[in-house]
Amino acid sequence: MGRPRSPWAQEYQRRPEYVWGTEPTTFARRIAEMLPGGRVLDLGCGEGRDAVFFAARGFRVTGVDVSAAGIGKARRLARAAGVRVRWVVADMGRSLPRGPYDLVFSCGAVHYLPRRVRDRIFPRWQAVTQPGGLHGHIVFTDREVYVEKGEIVEYFRPGELRNYYGDWEVLEYEESAIACAQDGTPHRHSVAQLIARRG
Ligand SMILES: C[S@@+](CC[C@H](N)C(=O)[O-])C[C@H]1O[C@@H](n2cnc3c(N)ncnc32)[C@H](O)[C@@H]1O
Numbered sequence: 001m002g003r004p005r006s007p008w009a010q011e012y013q014r015r016p017e018y019v020w021g022t023e024p025t026t027f028a029r030r031i032a033e034m035l036p037g038g039r040v041l042d043l044g045c046g047e048g049r050d051a052v053f054f055a056a057r058g059f060r061v062t063g064v065d066v067s068a069a070g071i072g073k074a075r076r077l078a079r080a081a082g083v084r085v086r087w088v089v090a091d092m093g094r095s096l097p098r099g100p101y102d103l104v105f106s107c108g109a110v111h112y113l114p115r116r117v118r119d120r121i122f123p124r125w126q127a128v129t130q131p132g133g134l135h136g137h138i139v140f141t142d143r144e145v146y147v148e149k150g151e152i153v154e155y156f157r158p159g160e161l162r163n164y165y166g167d168w169e170v171l172e173y174e175e176s177a178i179a180c181a182q183d184g185t186p187h188r189h190s191v192a193q194l195i196a197r198r199g
Contacts, residue, residue, distance in 0.1 A: 006112045007149035009067035012047060019182070020046055022077055024053035025107050031136045031195060032057050034171075038102025038130070043092045044109020048074025048085070054105075055083035062086040062097045093117040099128030104135045111140040111153045118154075122164040129198050135168070136195045137161060141175060143190035148183050161192045168196040 004010075011019050028050035037058050042051040045063035047070050055061045055078065063085050065071050071087045078085045088097055093113045104125045110118065129135065142155035162173045172195040177188045 003150075003152075004066075005152035006044075006066070006109075007151050008046060009069060011149070012067050012069035012073060018047050018049070018073060018077070020049055022047075022049055022052075024050050027107055027136060027138055027193065028053055028105065031103065031105065031134060032059070034134060034195070035059075035103055038133070039100070040103045040105060041097060041099070041101045041125075041128075043104065043106040043125075044112070045074060045087075046070045046109075048077045048087075050105065050107060051085050052077045052081050052083060054103075055085045056081055059103070060086075062088060062101075064088045064090055064092050064095075064097060066091050093121055096121075096124055096128065100130045100133070101128055102130050102133045104129055104133075106137045106139075108138055108140070110137055111156060112151070113154070115154050118164075126164075126168070126198065131198055133198050134171075134195060135165070135198075138191050138193045141190045141192050143175065144177050144188050146180075146187040146189055148180075148187075156192055158192075161194050165194065165196040168198055171195045171197055 040054045040059045040061045042063045045051045045065050051061050051063035068089045071089050139156045175192045177190045
């Protein structure tokens with residue numbers, strides 16, 4: 001096995017604090033408003049800020065991350081919030097927790113999967129989604145590249161994320177840039193953000 005594509009497992013272990021904080025992302029908050037409830041799969045859930053938020057909103061949540069240290073912190077966050085989440089330490093490109101799901105969600109994670117894996121796994125994530133269910137993803141694109149902590153990213157090309165959803169109703173699709181300073185230097189990442197509904 002080569003070096004890990006994502007540097008975050010090491011960071012979760014090295015830093016005692018919550019690297020991504022404990023407050024949910026704006027993206028998670030917005031998608032939660034779009035569903036009455038149901039089952040959520042949070043792919044690359046990290047230290048659990050969004051998974052715990054969905055659970056606190058009454059969703060039944062499965063959080064998957066390749067980092068045991070991240071999931072350890074996520075467990076503590078869930079305990080502190082008094083919610084139950086099903087935590088899975090696994091490679092999201094290989095292992096698929098049993099569905100069906102009403103929401104498959106990822107924030108900043110899927111670009112760590114090689115493109116050939118994405119081509120295989122997106123249809124599987126779609127197949128375990130209920131009719132009428134949603135997918136929400138934010139991924140890095142190749143417009144504005146900033147390599148952080150030696151990470152190995154297969155940047156999405158313009159329109160690439162959207163193309164996985166050709167036969168879904170795409171409710172929102174936007175390519176933009178976000179500010180970040182996780183390595184101590186303020187920088188930007190270009191991203192694509194999608195919300196789509198299965199017909
Ligand atoms: C930028 S962090 C975002 C974490 C979380 N979604 C959040 O917003 O707080 C990306 C996450 O993807 C996870 N990750 C990377 N490759 C993965 C894989 N193949 N399977 C599961 N998780 C993975 C990393 O461990 C890391 O927690």
